Amino acid sequence: xxAVNWFKYAAPQTFYVLAGRWIPWLYAVAxxxxxxxxxxxxxxxxxxxxxxxxxxxxxxHVPAAWMSMVIYLAMAFWAAAGLVFNTRLSxxxxxxxxxxxxLFTVLALVTGSLWGKxxxxxxxxxxxxxxxxxxxxxxYIGFIALRASIDNPLRADRAAAVLAIVxxxxxxxxxxxxxxxxxxxxxxxxxxxxxxxxxxxxxAGMLVMAxxxxxxxxxxxxxxxxxxxxxxxxxxMWVRQLEEVQP
Amino acid sequence: xxAILIEIVRRDLLLAVRRSADVATVLIFFVVVASLxxxxxxxxxxxxxxxxxxxxxxxxxxxxxxxxxxxFAGDYADGSLEQMAIxxxxxxxxVLGKIFAHWLVSALPLVxxxxxxxxQYGLQGEPLLVLVAALLLGTPTLSLIGAIGAALTLGGxxxxxLLPVLVLPLYIPVLIFxxxxxxxxxxxxxxxxxxxxxxxxxxLSLVVAPWATAVALRIALE
Amino acid sequence: MQWNSWGEFFAMGGYAGYVWGSFGLTLLALxxxxxxxxxxxxxxxxxxxxxQSWAGQGLEHKE
Numbered sequence: 151x152x153a154v155n156w157f158k159y160a161a162p163q164t165f166y167v168l169a170g171r172w173i174p175w176l177y178a179v180a181x182x183x184x185x186x187x188x189x190x191x192x193x194x195x196x197x198x199x200x201x202x203x204x205x206x207x208x209x210x211h212v213p214a215a216w217m218s219m220v221i222y223l224a225m226a227f228w229a230a231a232g233l234v235f236n237t238r239l240s241x242x243x244x245x246x247x248x249x250x251x252x253l254f255t256v257l258a259l260v261t262g263s264l265w266g267k268x269x270x271x272x273x274x275x276x277x278x279x280x281x282x283x284x285x286x287x288x289x290y291i292g293f294i295a296l297r298a299s300i301d302n303p304l305r306a307d308r309a310a311a312v313l314a315i316v317x318x319x320x321x322x323x324x325x326x327x328x329x330x331x332x333x334x335x336x337x338x339x340x341x342x343x344x345x346x347x348x349x350x351x352x353x354a355g356m357l358v359m360a361x362x363x364x365x366x367x368x369x370x371x372x373x374x375x376x377x378x379x380x381x382x383x384x385x386x387m388w389v390r391q392l393e394e395v396q397p
Numbered sequence: 398x399x400a401i402l403i404e405i406v407r408r409d410l411l412l413a414v415r416r417s418a419d420v421a422t423v424l425i426f427f428v429v430v431a432s433l434x435x436x437x438x439x440x441x442x443x444x445x446x447x448x449x450x451x452x453x454x455x456x457x458x459x460x461x462x463x464x465x466x467x468x469f470a471g472d473y474a475d476g477s478l479e480q481m482a483i484x485x486x487x488x489x490x491x492v493l494g495k496i497f498a499h500w501l502v503s504a505l506p507l508v509x510x511x512x513x514x515x516x517q518y519g520l521q522g523e524p525l526l527v528l529v530a531a532l533l534l535g536t537p538t539l540s541l542i543g544a545i546g547a548a549l550t551l552g553g554x555x556x557x558x559l560l561p562v563l564v565l566p567l568y569i570p571v572l573i574f575x576x577x578x579x580x581x582x583x584x585x586x587x588x589x590x591x592x593x594x595x596x597x598x599x600x601l602s603l604v605v606a607p608w609a610t611a612v613a614l615r616i617a618l619e
Numbered sequence: 620m621q622w623n624s625w626g627e628f629f630a631m632g633g634y635a636g637y638v639w640g641s642f643g644l645t646l647l648a649l650x651x652x653x654x655x656x657x658x659x660x661x662x663x664x665x666x667x668x669x670x671q672s673w674a675g676q677g678l679e680h681k682e
Contacts, residue, residue, distance in 0.1 A: 188642075192628070193622075202632045202633070202634060203631040203632035203633075203634050203638060204631075204632070204634040204637055204638065206631070206638050207638055207641045210641050210642055210645050211641065214645065233612075249652075250652065253648060253649075253652060257644070257645050257648055260641075261641040261645065264637045264640050264641045264644075265637065265641070267637060268634055285566050285569055288562070288565070289566050291562060292562050292566065295559055295562055295563070296549060296550075296553070296559065299550070299553040299554055299559055300553045300554075301554070305616055305619060308612075308616045309553075309616050309617075312549060312609050312612050312613045312616070313545075313549055313563060315609070316542075316545055316567065316609050317566075317567070319601075319605055320570070323570045323598065323601075324566070324569055324570055326570075327569065327570035327573040327574060327594075328569075328573070330574075330577070330594075366649065370652060370653065370656065373653075373656045373660070374656055374659075377656065377659045377660050380660070380663035380666075380667055381663045384663070384666055384667045384670050385670060389667055390670065390671045390674070392667075394664055395664055395667045395668055395671065397668060
C-alpha cells in the first residue's frame with residue numbers, strides 16, 4: 151500500500167466534493183447523539199441533592215463551554231497550518247470555524263447565566279468560568295473583526311492567523327490568571343456537583359452531548375467552508391462546472 | 398547586532414522628541430482618566446483606596462493603548478518600514494528596538510507619574526512602591542503585546558476601535574497580576590508571586606511578540 | 620426513570636424556565652446557524668452563476 155497523498159485532499163476542488171458527501175452523515179450522527187444525550191440527561195441522570203432539577207442545564211452548558219475552547223484551538227491550529235504551509239484550504243477552515251466557536255461561546259455564557267440565576271441568585275457572577283468564557287468571546291470577536299477589516303482574503307488569512315496563534319498562546323495564561331484572581335470560584339466543571347462524586351450517568355450525558363456538539367461543529371464548519379470556497383473561487387473553471395451551479 | 402538596536406532606539410527617541418506634544422497628550426490622558434473616577438463615584442478615602450489598584454492600572458492600560466498606533470504608523474506612511482523589512486538585519490530585532498523606544502517614550506513616563514496619582518487615591522508606603530514596581534515590570538509586556546496589534550491593524554480599514562478589541566483581551570493577565578500585587582500589598586500579604594508571574598508574562602511576550610510583530614508587518618507590507 | 624408524570628417532567632422541579640430556556644435557546648441558535656448557512660450557500664451559488672453567464676457573453680470579469 152502506498153502512502154496516501156494527503157495534499158490531494160488539501161486542494162479545494164477535491165475537498166469540496168468530499169465534504170459534500172460527508173455533511174448529511176455528520177448531521178445525522180450529531181442529531182442521534184444529541185437525542186441520546188438529552189435522553190441520558192433527562193431520563194436517566196438522577197436529581198441533584200442541592201440544585202434540584204436546575205443542574206440539568208449542565209448538559210448543554212458544559213458541552214457548549216468545551217466546544218468553545220476546542221474550536222478556538224482547532225481554529226488556531228488550522229490558521230497556523232495555513233500560515234506555515236501556505237495552504238488556502240487550512241485558512242478557509244480557520245475562517246469557517248470562527249463563527250461556530252463564537253456561537254458556542256455565546257451559548258455557554260447564556261446558559262451559564264440561566265444556570266447561575268437559580269443557583270447563585272444572580273444572572274451574572276464574576277466566577278472564573280463565566281469570566282474566561284467572556285474573554286474567549288472577545289478573542290473570537292477580535293479574530294472575526296480583524297478578518298473583516300482586511301479586503302484581500304489572502305492577507306486577511308495571514309493576519310488573522312498571527313492573531314489566532316498569539317491568542318492560543320494567551321488562552322492558558324488567561325485561564326490561569328482568571329482562576330488566580332477568582333479563588334472563590336466553584337471548582338472545575340467536572341467536580342461541580344455537590345455530591346461526593348458525580349453520578350456516572352451525569353458524566354455520560356455530558357460526554358455524549360459534547361460529542362454531539364463536536365460532530366455538529368465539524369458538519370457546520372464543512373458547510374461553511376464549502377460556501378467560502380464557492381465565494382472565493384467563483385472564477386475558477388471547476389467551480390463553474392459544478393453540478394449545483396448549472397441553471 | 399547591538400549597534401543597530403541602539404541606532405533604532407536613538408532614531409525613534411529623536412523622532413519622539415521632535416513630536417513631544419504626542420507624548421504629553423498620552424500623559425495628560427492618563428491623568429484625566431484617573432481623575433474621572435473619584436468624580437463619577439464616591440471620593441471617600443476608604444472607597445478610593447479600594448478602587449486605586451484597578452483604576453490606576455486600567456488608566457495606564459488605556460493610555461498605553463492610545464499610543465500604540467504610533468509605533469509603526471509613521472514609518473509605514475513614509476516607507477521607512479519597507480526599508481527595514483529588506484534590511485540585512487532580522488526584522489524582529491529592529492521591531493524589538495522600536496518596541497523598546499515606544500516603552501521609553503510612552504510607558505515609562507506613565508510609571509513615573511503613577512505615584513502622584515497613587516497619592517491622590519490615598520496610597521502610601523509599601524502599596525505605592527508596589528504599584529510603581531508592578532507598572533515598571535508590567536508595562537514592557539503591554540508594549541510588546543500591543544506592538545503585535547499595531548502591526549496587524551496597519552493598513553487595514555478597521556478604524557480606531559479595532560486595535561483595542563484585539564489587544565485588550567490579551568492584556569488581561571498583566572492587569573490581573575499587576576493590580577493584584579497592589580491589592581495584596583494593601584492587605585499586607587506577600588507580593589513576590591505576583592512579581593514572578595508578571596516577570597514570566599514579560600519573558601514570554603519578549604520571546605513571542607517581536608517574532609509575531611515581524612510576521613504581521615511583512616503581511617501588512619505585501 | 621426519574622419522573623412520575625409528564626407534568627412533573629415539564630415542570631422541572633420549578634426550574635422549567637431556566638432548564639427549557641437553556642435547551643430551547645441552544646436549539647434555536649443552532650437551527651438558525653444551519654438556516655443562515657443555507658441562505659449563504661444559495662447566495663454564493665447565485666454569484667457563481669452570474670460569473671458563468673458573464674463568461675457566456677464573452678465578458679470575462681476579473682476582480
